[in-house]
Amino acid sequence: MFFGPSNTSGKIEVSFLILTGISVLFLVLVTFFIILFLIKYNKKRHPRAQEVRESLLLEIVWTVIPTALVLALFYFGWKDFDYIRNPPKNAMPVTVIGRQWSWLFEYENGRESDVLRVPVGKPIRLILTSKDVIHSFFVPAFQIKEDCVPGMETHLWFTVNETGSYDIFCTEYCGVGHSHMRSKVVAVPPAEFAAWYVAKAAAQKPEERGLKLLLAKGCLGCHSIDGTQREGPTLKGLYNRRVTVRENGKEKKIVADEAYLRTSILKPAFDVVKGYQPIMPATPLTPEELQTVVDYLKGLK
Numbered sequence: 001m002f003f004g005p006s007n008t009s010g011k012i013e014v015s016f017l018i019l020t021g022i023s024v025l026f027l028v029l030v031t032f033f034i035i036l037f038l039i040k041y042n043k044k045r046h047p048r049a050q051e052v053r054e055s056l057l058l059e060i061v062w063t064v065i066p067t068a069l070v071l072a073l074f075y076f077g078w079k080d081f082d083y084i085r086n087p088p089k090n091a092m093p094v095t096v097i098g099r100q101w102s103w104l105f106e107y108e109n110g111r112e113s114d115v116l117r118v119p120v121g122k123p124i125r126l127i128l129t130s131k132d133v134i135h136s137f138f139v140p141a142f143q144i145k146e147d148c149v150p151g152m153e154t155h156l157w158f159t160v161n162e163t164g165s166y167d168i169f170c171t172e173y174c175g176v177g178h179s180h181m182r183s184k185v186v187a188v189p190p191a192e193f194a195a196w197y198v199a200k201a202a203a204q205k206p207e208e209r210g211l212k213l214l215l216a217k218g219c220l221g222c223h224s225i226d227g228t229q230r231e232g233p234t235l236k237g238l239y240n241r242r243v244t245v246r247e248n249g250k251e252k253k254i255v256a257d258e259a260y261l262r263t264s265i266l267k268p269a270f271d272v273v274k275g276y277q278p279i280m281p282a283t284p285l286t287p288e289e290l291q292t293v294v295d296y297l298k299g300l301k
């Protein structure tokens with residue numbers, strides 16, 4: 001039975017409906033008897049208190065019924081939990097990396113993406129982890145959620161049944177950029193996915209390589225390339241801009257030339273732009289990667 005675009009959404013919804021149904025039934029029953037007894041046994045009708053003896057039948061009924069209900073709830077809960085915990089053997093693994101403040105998805109062949117692109121109808125097994133603090137991966141439409149913990153791996157799986165784009169949120173407060181940790185599950189037909197999956201990185205233009213690096217290294221979690229202000233200064237038009245920086249508590253004006261860009265990437269704590277916190281982590285890059293990034297930034301007018 002499906003109530004949503006993925007196999008998991010239907011599963012959990014059934015458990016929730018059963019639990020809600022039982023709760024509503026008992027709410028109505030208890031409220032009904034409270035009102036009934038208020039009327040039936042009020043002081044005007046029964047001025048003198050009466051002793052009530054225990055009833056074995058009543059004791060058995062109100063022990064057996066709740067026990068059966070709780071066991072039934074356990075059965076449905078366990079069945080769904082077990083289903084969600086055990087991906088099928090043919091599931092496609094994708095590594096999900098949470099970091100301050102963006103998501104990175106790594107595929108088996110080394111392909112990387114900032115959106116979780118998946119083929120429709122294929123079970124996907126997620127291996128979740130974090131580079132820094134605890135994040136939590138949440139896809140409301142699929143009703144799945146799991147923590148991303150540094151130093152360990154957690155798991156989730158799902159199969160999307162309809163093409164479309166579904167929101168991903170981080171649901172563990174992870175710092176000032178927490179609310180920017182959004183992405184999408186993009187479910188496409190299998191043939192379209194296969195074409196994207198094998199597309200060669202070598203065919204990319206230098207600007208595309210630069211952008212891809214910024215994405216893969218997590219720079220775009222805090223720096224925009226379109227002028228939007230985020231946790232860090234925008235990268236748009238940064239090259240050769242006059243900026244005020246702070247060094248040892250003193251302010252000074254400098255020009256963001258190539259040397260400044262290189263130093264800021266490798267040693268982020270050096271000459272932090274005024275108005276921003278020194279929160280950027282050092283980003284290890286090979287000399288070629290650094291050159292690609294700097295060339296890309298110079299072109300971002």
Ligand SMILES: [Cu+2]
Nearest residue numbers: 135170174181
């Ligand atoms: Cu987060």
